Amino acid sequence: MYGSAAHNIYAQNNVEVESPAKLIEMLYEGVLRFNAQAKKAIKDGDIEKRVYWINRSTSIIVELVSILDLNQGGVSEYLNGLYNYEIQLLAEANMDNDISKIDEVSNVFKGLSDAWRETNNVAH
Template identity: 75%
Template sequence: MYGTAAHNTYAQNNVGIESPTRLIEMLYEGVLRFNAQAKKSIKDGDIEKKVYWINRSIAIITELLITLDKTQGDISLYLEGLYNYEITLLTNASVDGDVAKIDEVSNVFKGLLEAWRESTNVA
């Protein structure tokens, strides 16, 4: 239990010192990590963990959605629609236990992460 509390404190402090550019990258990476865990849980038949990991991914995407800067024009509208669609896919994957839907979301976020890194020179 102490290890988890210590890790959470470290993670909160680490996020507090990261640049906004790095935070977006970390969020995209988080979706990919949590989706991988959700896929493993589906393959293992662990419904509780499947729901847990999918909900974590949805929480990240929701955070990305609510923090979009709507003054950025078409790109923010595009991302809003994309994020909403990805949430729908993950919700359906949770209900159906559909690994293909999780893979689809992961492929989108791999592309977003790559594009983000290229556009911000963080690679």
């Protein structure tokens, strides 16, 4: 279910990943961090940084889509649709300079992160 490409994101940055569950948690946290940076860039009127941080966040979500095992049905299919909607929101936020859309994505990923940690008992 978890592709090596996701692992490579962190391996390239010399981050040790203990488990696939921890990797997902780290990816969710990355979206939240990058969204916070994108919001700051919008508030600062820095177009280049806005684009950079939204692209980083989008790249993580694209990776999350790519590692879904859609043969599992149910939850995987739901997450596929949810992740793709979040990508769309980030694209709109980027085009429209819209912090509220970034907040919406962040709220979703905060919920996903909390649920993931609870479900997988990943120590924080």
